[in-house]
Amino acid sequence: MTEYHRALSTVAELDDWILEGPALLEQGEHGVVLSSVEDTTPSDGNFTLWCPEEFGDDVLIEWEFRPIGEPGLAMIFFAATGHSGDLFGAGQAPRDGSYPQYHSGDINALHVSYFRHKWAEERAFRTCNLRKSAGFHLVARGADPLPPAEDATDFYRMSLRKVGPTIDFAINQLPLLHWVDTGEVRGPALAGGRVGFRQMAPLVAEYRNFTVSH
Numbered sequence: 001m002t003e004y005h006r007a008l009s010t011v012a013e014l015d016d017w018i019l020e021g022p023a024l025l026e027q028g029e030h031g032v033v034l035s036s037v038e039d040t041t042p043s044d045g046n047f048t049l050w051c052p053e054e055f056g057d058d059v060l061i062e063w064e065f066r067p068i069g070e071p072g073l074a075m076i077f078f079a080a081t082g083h084s085g086d087l088f089g090a091g092q093a094p095r096d097g098s099y100p101q102y103h104s105g106d107i108n109a110l111h112v113s114y115f116r117h118k119w120a121e122e123r124a125f126r127t128c129n130l131r132k133s134a135g136f137h138l139v140a141r142g143a144d145p146l147p148p149a150e151d152a153t154d155f156y157r158m159s160l161r162k163v164g165p166t167i168d169f170a171i172n173q174l175p176l177l178h179w180v181d182t183g184e185v186r187g188p189a190l191a192g193g194r195v196g197f198r199q200m201a202p203l204v205a206e207y208r209n210f211t212v213s214h
Helices: 120-124
Strands: 003-006 018-020 023-027 032-036 047-050 059-069 072-082 107-117 127-133 137-143 156-163 166-171 174-180 194-200 204-213
Touching (some): 032 047, 072 204, 107 156
Antiparallel strands (some): 003 204, 018 047, 059 156, 072 194, 166 174
């Protein structure tokens, strides 16, 4: 098993990552702080930050997350590929952080939204959602144990495992989501691809210790 690791102790560790949308990357006290530069159209200030590596089908993705300022939403894309092949290939439509480009555009991907504190209805009943795209298909849902930013006193350890069609997601070793892709939703199970962080403005959050074991 090999490992891709970024401690995220400095912003420079993200120099080769691919940013889509108006994000601000700053040095935090313990990691890298991500926030939006603006909240205007077309992306409404939302952004996606892609790891430069492409991974195979069996992966364990781990990272630490600490919400600093709300409201907002955080998610992770994985097993992401473009309809033309390479997610960053010439045949792909341009992307600027606008959400429909990712869930209903020319991308096949899975994503877990694990901090859904953007809208009042999300904050009133907090869940982690797993979706399969293209097509924005909600395939699994679990409880969200993360507190509001004002009550988050430390980082939370995220763990996302994909082994073939089986996906498991946990926070601080608490299992939250389990789903097996039988191919009944949006075709066969996705295999391999890119990983990326996404935030919805005006969330401010700090990240550290990003690792992909594969």
